[in-house]
Amino acid sequence: MPILHTVNKSPFEKSTFKSCLDHARPGDAVLLIEDGVYAATKGTAAAGLIAARNGDLALYALGADLAARGISEKSVIEGISVVDYGGFVDLVAEHDVSQAWL
Amino acid sequence: MAAYQMNGTTVEHDEEGYILELNAWSEELAKVIAEDEKIEMTDEHWEVVNFLRDYYEEYQIAPAVRVLIKQIKKSMGKEKGNNKYLYALFPYGPAKQACKIAGLPKPTGCV
Amino acid sequence: MTTQEELPGASGTKRFLYVNRRAPYGTIYALESLEVVLIGAAFDQDVSLAFFDDGVYQIVKGQDTKGIGMKNFSPTYRALGDYEVTKLYVEKEALEERGLSPDDLMDITYEDEDDDWAEKPSIRIVSRSEMTEIMAAQDVILSF
Numbered sequence: 001m002p003i004l005h006t007v008n009k010s011p012f013e014k015s016t017f018k019s020c021l022d023h024a025r026p027g028d029a030v031l032l033i034e035d036g037v038y039a040a041t042k043g044t045a046a047a048g049l050i051a052a053r054n055g056d057l058a059l060y061a062l063g064a065d066l067a068a069r070g071i072s073e074k075s076v077i078e079g080i081s082v083v084d085y086g087g088f089v090d091l092v093a094e095h096d097v098s099q100a101w102l
Numbered sequence: 103m104a105a106y107q108m109n110g111t112t113v114e115h116d117e118e119g120y121i122l123e124l125n126a127w128s129e130e131l132a133k134v135i136a137e138d139e140k141i142e143m144t145d146e147h148w149e150v151v152n153f154l155r156d157y158y159e160e161y162q163i164a165p166a167v168r169v170l171i172k173q174i175k176k177s178m179g180k181e182k183g184n185n186k187y188l189y190a191l192f193p194y195g196p197a198k199q200a201c202k203i204a205g206l207p208k209p210t211g212c213v
Numbered sequence: 214m215t216t217q218e219e220l221p222g223a224s225g226t227k228r229f230l231y232v233n234r235r236a237p238y239g240t241i242y243a244l245e246s247l248e249v250v251l252i253g254a255a256f257d258q259d260v261s262l263a264f265f266d267d268g269v270y271q272i273v274k275g276q277d278t279k280g281i282g283m284k285n286f287s288p289t290y291r292a293l294g295d296y297e298v299t300k301l302y303v304e305k306e307a308l309e310e311r312g313l314s315p316d317d318l319m320d321i322t323y324e325d326e327d328d329d330w331a332e333k334p335s336i337r338i339v340s341r342s343e344m345t346e347i348m349a350a351q352d353v354i355l356s357f
Contacts, residue, residue: 010236010267012310035239038270043312064280068238070273070287075312161292162285166255169295176330210251 002027002058004095008034008102011046020101021049026056031083031091037065040080047077055079062088106134119202127205135203139194147191147203149182150174154204164209167197227352228259233268235357237287238278243271244286246357251289254296261351262293265304265344268357269311272303272336274319287319294323299335306341 005024011017017032017039024030032040039046040061050059059080066073066082073082083091092098105112106121113126119138121127132151136143143151153174157165165173175183182188188196197209231250235242254260264272271290278285293301301321308314315338324330339347348354 008239010239013236013267035236035267038236038267038311041312045310047312065238068276068278068281068283068285069236069270070275070277070317072275160288162288163251163292165292165295166251168255169292173295176324210248 001096002029004028004091004098005030006098006100007032007036007039008100010035011039011044011049016101017046018049021053021057024053024057027058029058029060029091029095031088032059032061032080033065033088034062035069037061037069037071040066040076041071042075042077050077050080060087060091106131106138108134118208120208121205124205124207131205132203135205139199139203141192141199141203143203144191146182147200149178150188150191150196150200151204153177154200154206158204158206164201164204164206165197166209167195170197170200170209226257226259228261228350229253230261230263230348230351230354232263232265232348232354232356233271234266236267236270237276238281238283242357243268246355247271247286247289249355249357250293250298251296254293254298260298261300261302261347262298263302263304263344263347265307265341267311269303269307269313269318272301272318272321273313274317290319291321293321294335297323299323299333300337301335302337302339302344302347304341304344305338308338 005020005028007017007020007030009016017036020030060083061076061080063082063084066076076082105114108131113131114122116122119135133143141147154164154170157173171183171185171188174188192199201207201209231246233243233246237243250260250262272287276285276287303318318336321335322332323335325333
């Protein structure tokens with residue numbers, strides 16, 4: 001059963017994002033929120049963590065948190081879907097289990 | 103919570119008289135606040151109040167008094183950008199009192 | 214109250230460095246630091262700001278917080294010049310690690326009163342080793 005993981009910490013300040021990816025199974029969904037959305041930007045030291053999964057996770061980032069931080073959609077890594085709060089709710093509803101990584 | 107009364111509507115303010123909801127401001131409300139401060143609004147008062155509102159709009163901050171004086175001096179000249187002129191308009195402090203009338207928070211960096 | 218001449222290093226004046234290492238909205242540190250800088254600016258000290266680690270995110274341009282219901286305080290960094298805070302050191306390596314370049318930062322300037330109010334950039338991009346030296350040259354460091 002796929003899990004929905006949410007990550008709200010910057011990948012540069014905490015190891016939360018790396019730990020989440022290390023523990024996520026193929027087919028799981030990872031939604032980046034709050035400072036977690038910094039992991040969604042192209043060309044960062046953390047982008048390699050996403051590339052290493054070779055697309056076996058469904059990745060999402062919350063649009064309002066991207067906009068707040070000045071991250072335009074064109075600087076979001078390809079393959080990460082930008083969702084709004086409605087999309088956040090849908091993801092929670094679609095998954096039997098959610099894990100909020102803090 | 104104390105509030106200003108205006109045409110049957112109420113606008114809440116803190117214990118010092120600064121309104122809590124910045125969007126609730128109107129020129130009409132400004133006159134009510136000014137009356138509460140014993141100030142009769144003239145064109146010169148409005149000039150300072152509007153300057154503060156523009157400054158807040160651009161920088162999201164109510165300037166400290168020394169910054170306000172310097173900026174008024176720069177944009178309106180030294181006849182207006184000085185302590186004497188501004189304290190004559192707003193006896194309890196041009197930043198604190200004018201910000202209150204302008205519907206802004208208490209100035210940051212006012213000591 | 215009169216505006217005093219800025220005399221870095223003169224007796225009684227200390228070099229203050231505010232170190233900003235946190236992203237702007239996930240925690241309160243960035244906003245707290247900015248408020249302390251604005252309040253502290255009244256004391257006519259020689260003030261500098263350092264931005265590294267996630268702190269560089271504080272001054273990225275294009276921030277729009279309407280969707281998260283928080284105040285966008287990024288425009289306030291552009292008022293620092295009015296408070297005579299004119300030295301914002303930004304670490305190049307911290308930008309690069311985050312896929313950012315100096316072009317991604319806001320235009321933060323000050324008007325030089327001693328140079329006919331000429332507008333000058335406040336942001337100075339420095340290397341990590343230069344940042345180390347900047348910290349070593351301070352009297353007081355306040356870290357956020």
